[in-house]
Amino acid sequence: MIRIGIDLGADKIRVVTAEEGVIFDEACAVALDQKGNVLAIGNEAKELQGGVDEAISVIFPLALPKIDFYALHALLEQLIYDFKMFKMFKKTIFLFSYPTALNHKDRDELKDHLLEFGAYRVYFDQEIWVAAIGAQLNLFIPVSSCVLNIGSSNCDIAVFSRGEMTRQSQNKVAGRHIDLLIQKWLRQSFRLQVSDSVVEQIKIQLGQTIVQKNPRSMIVEGLDLKNQQLRSIQIDENMLVPVLMPLCEHWANWIYQFLKGLHRDEQEDILMRGLICCGGTMLLKGLKENLQKLISCPVYVTDDPLNTVAQGLETLLSRMESIS
Template sequence: MIRVGIDLGCDHIRLVSHEEGLVFDEPSMVAFDKKGHVLAIGNEARDMKELMNDDIRIVSPLLTNNIDFDALHALIDQLCYDYHVFRMLKKTILLFSYPTNLSNELCEELKKHLLEFGASRVYFDQEIWIAAIGAKLDLFLPVASCVMNIGSSNCDIALFASGTMQKKDECKISGIHVNMQIKNWLSLQYGLDVTEDMIEMIKCGIGQTIKQESPKTMIIQGINRANGQLCSLELNENQLVDVLYPLCQQWAHWIMSFIDSLSNEQKEDVYMRGIVACGGTMLLKGLEKNLKAMLPCPIYVTDDPLNTVSQGLEILLSKME
């Protein structure tokens, strides 16, 4: 029997094999030719963005609320083909972790498609559920466990107890807003247009939310909108604090609103046991420390926040028969 988990992230798609662990972790992108045939997925599709013309179309199926379901079908089908998910004389079980913007109706349609494609069984669970399992929490305890997942395009928080999700909320501010803040600031402050790759380098290199005594610096490049010329600019961490710190405040306000909506007993559990946080955005420098200072409860970040959901899929796959 073949057991495979797929994390349908808006930004990245990950494939986990029961036998090999994480085998695919690349952008949720698919490239088509003008006849609609798949040319590439993941990193290869992203690298083809510069070649986009009437003959090549690059699609990120889940990046917006208007999901391109045909492109999502094509992306998953190609991923399953590349990694031999369906094989002769073998049954295949598929387990999906899906983001909030994928409705139950679309999940059912995707499930039907994959069963027709050759899957023996297909299961779907919300990403926040899988994240809680990846964090290795005992969700069947009578006391409440609170889990938060801040990904690139989704931001969720949920309360679990006695094996059920008792309350859940979503925030409109997610990891992608970190990139947007940096991009907009460079445009307004310096009249500079920069690539997505450069924005990512800035975020990972000097993206900071707490002032530093000896801030790191970085030389960046972009196009000066005034003259269209390529130019360089030196930035430091402390300049980014004023840009990114407001996001920490918005997340803290949202978390407090969620806590305030709980019953007194649930609040006591959260105040005592804290919130387990995961998602790649938790790697933003200073975010964890700021949330701890702003909130009246402990914050615990998982050991590998970027891959907590994938680890949850691995745990579930290991328990399937």
């Protein structure tokens, strides 16, 4: 039996096995030619975006208002081929961790296609569930646990108790808004347009929500919107604090309202056990401290917030019994 876990996101797709862990962790993107043939997937496809060859289409299947199933199927089929997920005389089971944007009809579409393509079984678990498992929480005890997962395109919070998800809420503002705010700030403050890769570097190196005594700085190069010439500026992390702090406050208010709506016993459990957070956005410097201060509740971040969901998939795959 071959068991494959897939963490499906709008920006990233991760492929996991119980034996090897994460075997693919790249952009959820596929490059197609005019006939619909796959030219590249993942980061290689992403690098082709904005190229001069108009015959190449780079598609992020889940990042569109409506899921591009042709592109998604092509991406998954290429992954199946590249990693030899189908083998003679062996059955292949897929376990998907899916974002809230993937509704029941979408999941059925994806499941039917994979079954037709040769999969033996296809299962789906909501990402927040898998995140809770990856955080190594005991979800079956009669005590409430609260998990927050902020990824690039998803933002979910849920309460678990006695093996059930008793409360859940979603927020449309997710991690990608950090990039949007940085781009907007550079345009408005410096009349500078920068690439997505530069924004990513700024976010990783200077993304900050607490003023620092000795702020780090970096040189940023972009297109001057006035004269359309390349121009460089120097920025530091303290300059980003007022840009990103409103995002912290937005999330904190949403979390506070969610916790406020819980039963008293649930609130007491969470105040005692804390809010367990994961997702790559939790790597934003100062976010944990600001959330804890603003919601007046202990906040804990998993050891590897970026890969907590993938770790949850590994755990589930290792627990799955053989299906004959």
